[in-house]
Amino acid sequence: MxxxxxxxxxxxxxxxxxxxxxxxxxxxxxxxxxxxxxxxxxxxxxxxxxxxxxxxxxxxxxxCGLEERSLFRVLIKVNGVGPKLALAILSGMDAHSFCDCVNRQDSATLVKIPGVGKKTAERLVLELGDKLSSFQTSDNIAGQVDAVKPTLFAVSAQSEAESALLSLGYKPMQATKAVSAAFKSAPNGSCQDLIRLSLKGMI
Missing domain, CATH: 2.40.50.140 (Nucleic acid-binding proteins)
Structure with missing residues (x-):
């Protein structure tokens, strides 16, 4: 290991x-x-x-954190959830938001993550309902990100953000629309800022 x-x-x-x-x-x-x-x-x-x-x-x-790895290992124990899908889930939302969805039995929000269908979302809620207590009071993983310097080339940041969303499984139209909306709220944001805002807007 x-x-x-x-x-x-x-x-x-x-x-x-x-x-x-x-x-x-x-x-x-x-x-x-x-x-x-x-x-x-x-x-x-x-x-x-x-x-x-x-x-x-x-x-x-x-x-980067032991907590995220622990949640990953919990996810891959769910029937039908392999390592790739578990990673997609952790990319689509932070640990705190995921646990909140499960605790509220909010499968509709989980379905918005690429690769998570209705049956998988319902299975996540059902099988993890009583297994995430140790994560409920944990800090938001995404909130621990260090501040990054604003990019000097907004167009480049938007293009990189769209490419990143495509690599995470989102469709081209979804990526373009989400990044455009994110850019309006953070025109001086870095690529990472735009991706975070885009993901937040789609969930």
Whole structure:
């Protein structure tokens, strides 16, 4: 079991990063919440990991916080929810909002996350209803993101934000509409700011 990775951040994207550990580069799948907490490329990154071995692949999932990894491990125990979908859920909303939806039995909001259908949303609410008490008073993961400098090129930030949403599973029309709305409320926002506002607006 690989429990933690610490090394130089070579490349980072909203859904995946590459970390160099003494000459060995690891591709690690991440959630958008963790992406927002990463340092700049070239700096040291520390990720708590969950290693998945399948017949056709070996996958490494990384999280900036132990709490998010714990919730990930709870999610993949739900019938029909694999690692990829669990990561999509954690990218679509932060831990606090997800737990709130489950506690309120709000499957309608969960359905708005790419990849989560009606049956899956109902199953999440049913199976996790009494298993998330340890997360109820936890801090909002997305709220712990360090402030980033405003971009000098708003058009570039919008384009990057749209690409990020597409990589998270949203449709082109959804991404464009959400980012445009986010840009109106934060015209000087960075790519990360626009993505956060876009996700918030779609949930």
């Amino acid at each position: 690989i429990a933690r990775i610490s090394g130089t951040l070579i490349n980072k994207q909203p859904a995946q990063v590459v970390v160099d550990v003494q000459g060995v580069a690891y591709e690690i799948e991440i959630s958008f919440n963790s992406y927002c907490q990463l340092p700049e490329e070239g700096q040291v990154a520390i990720l708590h990991t969950h290693f998945v071995v399948r017949e056709d692949a070996q996958l490494l999932f990384g999280f």
